[in-house]
Amino acid sequence: MAADATWDYIIVGAGSAGCVLANRLTENGRYRVLLLEAGPKDSSFWIPMPVGFYKLLTSKTYNWGFVTEPEEGTGNRPIATPRGKTLGGSSAINGVLYVRGQPLDYDTWSQLGNRGWSYESVLPYFRKSETYTNGGDDSRGTDGPLGVTETTERHELLDAFVDAAEARGYPRNADYNNGDQEGFGYYQLTARGGRRVSTAKAFLHPVKTRANLTIETGAFATGLLFDGARAVGVSYTVDGQKREARAGREVILAAGAVQSPQLLELSGIGAPEVLKRQGIEVRHALPGVGENYRDHYGTRMRWRVTKPITLNELTRGPNLVREVIRWGLTGQGVLGYGAGIIFGFVKTRPELETPDVQFHLAHASYADAATRKLEKEPGMTLAVCPLRSESKGSIHIKSADPSVQPSIRGNFLSDPVDVAAIVEGMKIGRQIAEAAPLDPYRAFEMTPGPNCASDADFEAYARQTGQTLYHIVGTAKMGPVTDGQAVVDDRLRVHGVPGLRVVDASIMPTLVSGNTNAAAIMIGEKGSAMILEDARA
Structure with missing residues (x-):
């Protein structure tokens, strides 16, 4: 115990996990908790609007704006890696898709020696x-703070795509979050009444007046x-003024898979060669x-629509x-869509037990993934993403100055398993798009286009055009x-450092099969x- 402690627990980062921690650790009234968030309050007009992620992913106010280092394997391009910088963290700026992953993911964690992290063990959490508003079986929650609902707005083109998948032999799936992921349908969203439910909205704002909880925004942790x-x-x-806070029980890093390892290294915890290179004493x-940095790397296929x-x-x-106006009055309409509207989880090889590729379909298209400016002519886009990336990169400080962004090296598509999955996934996507139910809607394939025919062509296209899905994990x-x-x-305590835990997506030993926000919560x-x-x- 720290004799001069003001707080029992200090949480660094009010993101997807940090807001949950702040709520649960103050629930019984026994412990004093300080929650530090570097960003501002979540007061943007765009945050409650699900489709507002288009604006938020390029916001300089609510997004850290990280980019990867250019690498030969992905066309020597810096690739945008947005991270939320506000109450709610990335859950306040993401595409609001709710995907738990597969039981296999968590059973793998358990098999790696992490007791209590099997699917059976994590399902209660x-x-x-x-609160899943569409009902479901006993695998779903009915009284939790986080609103989860199926996409309510239907569309004829989206329905036709699900019909096309079924025509190619892929099943429909009414609930991909109940342990059986394979198939196609409409995505589930962290939303209620057509409005985003970030972890700040669900877990933090309802308890922000608790006497034993103090929330500081604009508080940039330096060590x-x-x-x-x-x-x-x-x-x-x-505001440039240095402060210190002391915890009698524990310090909890929930700063995310970029900044939790950055804070550890800035504090002298890490690989000695990395620390010494920046003049940091090895503690x-x-x-x-x-x-062990992993992320979902995917590419996008586009079609012109008739x-x-x-x-x-x-x-x-x-x-x-x-x-x-419609969204403002009713919460209905296209502004309530997430980053993907139709999901697909498929196996690219018959010998696989579970899906290894995820699809995100939207009846929209843009030529430039960076600006996300929609085209003037009608179009649809299918994102293709290997689920369990075996390609591993790293995130390390490149300065002892906390304000300098770390070096992010994705090493994407370095493992042949990932290459094979993305190539086969693109082939499956094309086969579905060419199925009869889409004949009234499909004009022609814009990208990668008919000249992309061989496996080598598909791989080259994926390397030159792919983006991450912003699912950074594994760095602690x-x-x-x-x-x-x-x-x-397996209790999230930092090895060899008493009084310190990491509780965020950086602790994942392997990627979960899908969007990572549900797992982070x-x-x-x-x-x-x-x-x-x-x-x-």
């Missing part, structure tokens, strides 16, 4: 966090404080910090005005001490429960 080997506090700045050697019924037309001029990997790359144990729930259990021990 998924259920605890959500950890120690008493000997033990972490006892956080140094940070507010505790932990070579796995910043390693009828003016796509978002390209519905979000222009008078049509847009009508949709804004969970695992037993015998795993030389593990950073935290679950980690916040389970991490909170373990912290409270250990406090009572």
Whole structure:
């Protein structure tokens, strides 16, 4: 215990896991909690609007604006890697898609030596966090803070795509989050009444007046404080003014898979060669910090559509005005769409037990993935993404100055398993798009286009045009001490550093099969429960 502590727990980062932690750790009234968030309050007009992610992903106010280092394997392009910079973190700027993943994902974590992280063990925490408004079986939650609903707005072109998938032999799936992921249908969203439900909206705002919870925005963490080997506090700045806060029980990093490892390294915890290169004294050697970086890397296929019924037309001029009014009054309409509208989870090889590729379909198209400016002519876009990337990169500091963004190296498509999956996924996507139910809508394939025919062509296109899906994980990997790359144990305590935990997506030892926000929220729930259990021990 720190003798001069003001707080019991300090949480660094009010993101997808951090907001859950702040809620659960203050619930019983026994513990004083300080929540530090570097960004501003979540007051933007665009945040409640699901389709507002188009604006937020390029916002300089609500997004950290990280980019990867250019790499030969992906056309020497810097690739945008947005991260939320506000209350709610990335759950406030993402595409609001709710995807738990597959039971296999969590059973794999358990098999790697992480006790209590099997699917059976984590399912109660998924259920605890959500209220699934569409019913479902007993795998779904009915009274949690997080609103989860199926996309309510239907569209003839989207329906036709699901029909086309079924015509090619792929099943429909009414609920891909109940443990059986394979098939096609409409995505589920972290939304209620057509409005985004970020973790700040669900977990933080309802409890922000608790006497034992203090929330500081604009609080940029610069390092950890120690008493000997033990972490006892956080140094940070507010409006350029240096501050320190001390925790009697624990410091909890929930800054995300980019900045949690960055803070560890800035504080002297990490691979000695990385720290010494930046003139940082090695406090505790932990070579796995910043390693094991994984992300979903996908590419997009586009088709011109024969009828003016796509978002390209519905979000222009008078049509847009009508949709804004409709959404404002009823929560209905195209402004309630997420980043993907139709999901698809498919197996690219018959011998696989579970899907290895995910599709996101939207009846919209844009030529430039960076600006996300919609085309004037009608179009549709299918994103193709391998689910369980085996390509691993790294995230490391490149300066002892906390304001300097770290070096992000994705190493995308470096593993042949990922290459084979994305190539086969693109072939399947083309086969579905060419099926009879889409004949009235499909004009022609714009990209990669008919000249893309061989496996080598598909691979080259994916390398030159692919983007990440902003699902950064793994950089503070969970695992037993015998795993030389593990950073935290199965109770999320940093190996060899008492008083310090990491509770966010960086602890994932492998990628989950789909969008990562649901898993990050679950980690916040389970991490909170373990912290409270250990406090009572």
